[in-house]
Amino acid sequence: MDTRRLRYLVELSHRGSMRLVAEALHVTTSTVSQQLALLAKEAGAALVEPDGRRVRLTPAGRRLAEHAVTILAAVDAARLDLAPDAEPAGTVRVAGFATAIRRALLPMVAELSRSHPRVRLLINEHEPAESYALLAADDVDLALTYAYNLAPVTFDASVDVVPLWTTSWGLGVPDDFAGPAAHDWIVNSRNTADETVVRALGALDGFEPRIAHRADSLELVQDLIVAGLGVGLLPALLPLQPGVHLLPLRSPDVTMQVYAVTRRGRAGWPPLATVLRLLRP
Incomplete structure (x- = not known):
């Protein structure tokens, strides 16, 4: 009517x-x-x-x-x-991987509560493929995702994408590291991107990595390295456990780009626009 x-x-x-x-x-x-x-x-x-x-x-x-x-x-x-000039009010549903939640979302909670008390965050920890599915189903408003330079992603025309930050990655190895071909490899259990990177690195170095273990938690990856069960990719800024060493990767470098992804046309909603503004470095 x-x-x-x-x-x-x-x-x-x-x-x-x-x-x-x-x-x-x-x-x-x-x-x-x-x-x-x-x-x-x-x-x-x-x-x-x-x-x-x-x-x-x-x-x-x-x-x-x-x-x-x-x-x-x-x-x-x-x-x-x-209205674009309205006082932001509402619940912003976010799906994102653990590192982005810790690095970007949690530090903003106090500022958001102080400056925009009527905006509420609902946080769900998911890997990129899971987050994209939730966004497509309109079950979340914002997806924090990532892609490696050696495993790039193509975004659908139905989303808007904001690059947030880039992180260098290296190879986490144990004390008795004997070369990448001599060890088993640890990759992510919920995303195939780092396995794609590992296989690309192996092909460039002339060997096929033995994928033996899969773990989603970077802390667990380090535990497996310390236990002598393999080597794996780790971000350069991650605090290392005793017994884990990070070797830089060169020719090619390995970098990870983090993105804020929203459904097309939704980024202007005041609560979501506020969160996106606070996320930008």
Whole structure:
């Protein structure tokens, strides 16, 4: 139903005269009559009946007017909520990998609470493929994802992408490291990107990596390295456990780009726009 026609009906329920409605809304009386007639066709019921020289709402008209009050209030609230200059208010649902949550989301919680107390974060830890699926299903508003330079990603036209930061990666090895071909390799259990990188590095160095272990947690990857179970990729800025050494990777370098991904056209929603602004370095 046309919300403008609903507003005419609500005004008529208050004022009891099409002339007074026309004066209040700065239109002609014939416009009010025509719009109410069209609303009656949409509703499939008579909404107005004569009452002497005036008109009154029928029982169906009164019921629709009651609904219209709620509908118009919701529409007005939505307009305010979506206005570019509106005070941000709402729940932003985020899916992201653990490092991005720790590095980017958690440090902003205090600032968000102080400056925009009506914005709430719901955080879900997921690897990129899982996050993209949640975003496509509209189950989250923001996905924090990543891609390696040796395993690039192609983004769908249905999303908007903001690059956030880039991190160098190296090879985590144990004390008795005897060369990359001499050890088993540890890769991610929930994403295939780093396995793609590992196999590319092996091909460039003339060997095929033996993929033996899969772990999602970088802390667990280090535990496996210390236990002598293999070697694996680690970010350069990650604090290392005793017994783990990070060898730089050169020719080619290995870097990871982090992205903030939203559904196309959604980034202007004030709560989401606020979170995106705070995420940018």
